[in-house]
Amino acid sequence: MKKRKVFQLNQFQCVIAFWEGKYQGVARLSNEVVYRVIGIDLEDVEIKLKEQIEKNGKEIVYDHLKKVHQKLLKSNNVKNYQDIEITLSKKNHRTAHCFRCRGQLDNHYNHECNACGWILCVCGACGCSYSKF
Ligand SMILES: [Zn+2]
Ligand SMILES: [Zn+2]
Numbered sequence: 001m002k003k004r005k006v007f008q009l010n011q012f013q014c015v016i017a018f019w020e021g022k023y024q025g026v027a028r029l030s031n032e033v034v035y036r037v038i039g040i041d042l043e044d045v046e047i048k049l050k051e052q053i054e055k056n057g058k059e060i061v062y063d064h065l066k067k068v069h070q071k072l073l074k075s076n077n078v079k080n081y082q083d084i085e086i087t088l089s090k091k092n093h094r095t096a097h098c099f100r101c102r103g104q105l106d107n108h109y110n111h112e113c114n115a116c117g118w119i120l121c122v123c124g125a126c127g128c129s130y131s132k133f
Pocket of ligand 1: 122
């Protein structure tokens with residue numbers, strides 16, 4: 001029987017596994033665990049995890065991106081970083097890879113930085129911090 005499953009859903013990195021006598025699943029944004037569910041088998045956990053992400057994943061992603069973005073802007077000494085907002089693009093669909101962590105970026109799910117116009121990564125990186133790497 002399979003005891004472990006790893007998949008990506010929107011920006012969430014999901015891992016389902018059997019440990020400590022239970023089927024458990026976690027969803028991460030970057031290294032931060034944002035969902036944790038328990039179920040009767042792998043499939044059950046997967047369904048529950050997807051339900052959670054569908055329910056309020058968008059808000060969770062927004063809060064997370066806002067937080068890590070601000071943190072990285074601050075540590076890169078970007079001027080007036082508190083005033084830099086993020087928004088979900090209504091423009092054409094585009095995808096990219098993060099220069100910092102190589103994570104996948106998709107402007108349908110990842111907000112964009114209003115200062116540089118780049119798609120924000122769940123690690124917080126955007127064009128404003130690019131020159132520093
Ligand atoms: Zn990244
Ligand atoms: Zn930026």
